Amino acid sequence: MTEKLLPKPSPNNKTVNEYVRAVEHGLKAQHVMAFPGGWVIRTMGRVGASQVFSTEKEAVAEAKKRATTKGADVFVHGRDGKIRKRI
């Protein structure tokens, strides 16, 4: 298998730029997820250890705080991993 890089999309391509903005915004989202022993907040754009909250409510409250600072959305996932709620 070989790969060939295509020419970079034009910086004026509105459709591409909207996609990039959506990705950048999405990467900031705060995801509240079940974790052994509690709940954690995770993001897609950052690597780092997560604080474990003992209740979902506490995790959501902290996620909301972080989201406000970053201008991001909060998603609460169920124990099956699927999104249960968008805040």
Added chain:
Amino acid sequence: MAAIIISADEIKKSLKDYDPKKSHLVHRQSTKLADKEFVEAVKSSAYKTVVLLSGGSASGKTEFVSEYLVNQDLIIFDGTLPSFEGAKIKIDFAKKHGKNIRISAIWPDDIKVAFAAFLSRDRKYPDEYFYKTHIDSRQALLEIVLSKNTAPITIYRNFFDQSGISYREMSFQNRKSLIDYLQTNQYTQRELLDTIANIND
């Protein structure tokens, strides 16, 4: 000349009951209308080539079209190509009308990037839709290759970094190596959920 682009997502916007926050509610209706538009375009257009797009939700398909295909004489069906049966109907119909047909599959290099775009763009779907379209489109692509219902397939990988997105065209030595690649790159819902759940990794 410009491509004729048929997109269920674009059709949705023209529907009376469309609410971007509940896109899934008009999905079936818009898909039916898109299929109808496809039939009309194949029957009436002088363009000789049909391109079927394939790939899960928010893979960067529409963006690929807007950058690389929009100015060519093509009939483009911009959808996820979720089933072998649906693809076969389109392939057979296009061939019957003397068209050349090819499939362009757009795959995100990092599924988390596609998921980020999926969650943030204007039109909203339940996340179930994201998993389903990524699983089904890859499965359908494999079935198309295995069926020998020959339509040339090209896979483009969509990369995202600080400079934005870029695409890489993948080439395979032969059909067998394409089949091997497709077989080893199928998803299950559990795998996707686990990848998304480990979003810091």
